[in-house]
Amino acid sequence: xxxxxxxxxxxxxxxxxxxxxxxxxxxxxx
Numbered sequence: 001x002x003x004x005x006x007x008x009x010x011x012x013x014x015x016x017x018x019x020x021x022x023x024x025x026x027x028x029x030x
Contacts, residue, residue, distance in 0.1 A: 012024045
């Protein structure tokens, strides 16, 4: 996602839905 602003909550939701995880944490970095 180089050069893209992506909300961590959005990434968490996608990963949880695709992988089927109950809990998922995504950290934003610069």
